[in-house]
Amino acid sequence: MAAGGVGPLFDLTGRTALVTGGGSGLGRAVVEALVAAGAYVVVADVSGDRLAKLAAELGSDSVETAVLDVRDTAAVDALVDDVVARRDALDVVFANAGIGRGAGPGVPEGSLDTFDLDDWETLVDVNLYGVLRTVRAAARHMKPRRRGSIVLTASTAGLRADPLVPYSYVVAKAGVVNLTRQAALDLARWGVRVNAIAPGPFQTNIGGEGPADPAVVARWSSMVPLGRMGDPAEIQGLALLLASDAGSFMTGGVHTVDGGAMLQAPALREAGPEAV
Numbered sequence: 001m002a003a004g005g006v007g008p009l010f011d012l013t014g015r016t017a018l019v020t021g022g023g024s025g026l027g028r029a030v031v032e033a034l035v036a037a038g039a040y041v042v043v044a045d046v047s048g049d050r051l052a053k054l055a056a057e058l059g060s061d062s063v064e065t066a067v068l069d070v071r072d073t074a075a076v077d078a079l080v081d082d083v084v085a086r087r088d089a090l091d092v093v094f095a096n097a098g099i100g101r102g103a104g105p106g107v108p109e110g111s112l113d114t115f116d117l118d119d120w121e122t123l124v125d126v127n128l129y130g131v132l133r134t135v136r137a138a139a140r141h142m143k144p145r146r147r148g149s150i151v152l153t154a155s156t157a158g159l160r161a162d163p164l165v166p167y168s169y170v171v172a173k174a175g176v177v178n179l180t181r182q183a184a185l186d187l188a189r190w191g192v193r194v195n196a197i198a199p200g201p202f203q204t205n206i207g208g209e210g211p212a213d214p215a216v217v218a219r220w221s222s223m224v225p226l227g228r229m230g231d232p233a234e235i236q237g238l239a240l241l242l243a244s245d246a247g248s249f250m251t252g253g254v255h256t257v258d259g260g261a262m263l264q265a266p267a268l269r270e271a272g273p274e275a276v
């Protein structure tokens, strides 16, 4: 390792980054980490209110905000084109925007025969196609530059069945997992790295704005060997590793940050029939 400590490995000074869904939760934590590491960050989110709050609170010359709905292909392409045109760079992209739903097969309304197909389409449009649109737009600019790091937000729910989230969510996130691998394989020859972060349960606004219901927190915490939900700041170390030169030989990986949740089978049968 070069003299000067570990700082230079994670240094993003002079790099331009884009974070979708950066107005809240995990995305916002990523934005703060990237800014702290020296990057210029374009924060895109469908919520103008959240972006305004972020801009007021971060107050940094290193951040700009853009209202963006990742369901809009033309808008995703236009934003990425605009960032590259103005900054002549796009080094790091976090395709992170996503939405959640409460009902999984652990509760009756999440059953296979009762879920709502319109709701399925909305969720998949944001959580899978929205990620695909973002990755595709980023790749177009990174390929000719022969450098770049793309990080997708997957989920432990994309790596196994999950009793607390719906079919649409686990299917979309499983798609994100293999999109990561396929894009990593595709883009490696261009020097572009693609990785995913697969979070376990974190306390964010995905279940609704404001403090979470203690019963919900307890239920999620019971699925985690470390015995609690994650704090969004606990995503920052991995995010910086994947974004920076510290992760220069990492591509195609799906990295869990889950308090050990993937070590044990999720609890089933809480609301179902006693036996079949």
Ligand SMILES: NC(=O)c1ccc[n+]([C@@H]2O[C@H](COP(=O)([O-])OP(=O)(O)OC[C@H]3O[C@@H](n4cnc5c(N)ncnc54)[C@H](O)[C@@H]3O)[C@@H](O)[C@H]2O)c1
Pocket (backbone or CB within 6 Å): 020, 021, 022, 023, 024, 025, 026, 027, 044, 045, 046, 047, 050, 068, 069, 070, 071, 096, 097, 098, 099, 100, 126, 127, 130, 153, 154, 155, 156, 198, 199, 200, 201, 202, 203, 204, 205, 206, 207
């Ligand atoms: N919180 C968790 O436990 C958890 C676990 C695993 C994966 N994830 C994933 O992490 C990502 C971030 O979620 P979070 O937990 O931080 O939630 P969050 O609700 O706190 O933040 C998500 C952000 O995405 C934005 N967004 C939603 N739809 C959008 C759209 N169509 N276009 C652009 N922006 C949009 C929201 O306005 C919000 O600011 C999601 O992909 C989510 O699926 C979260």
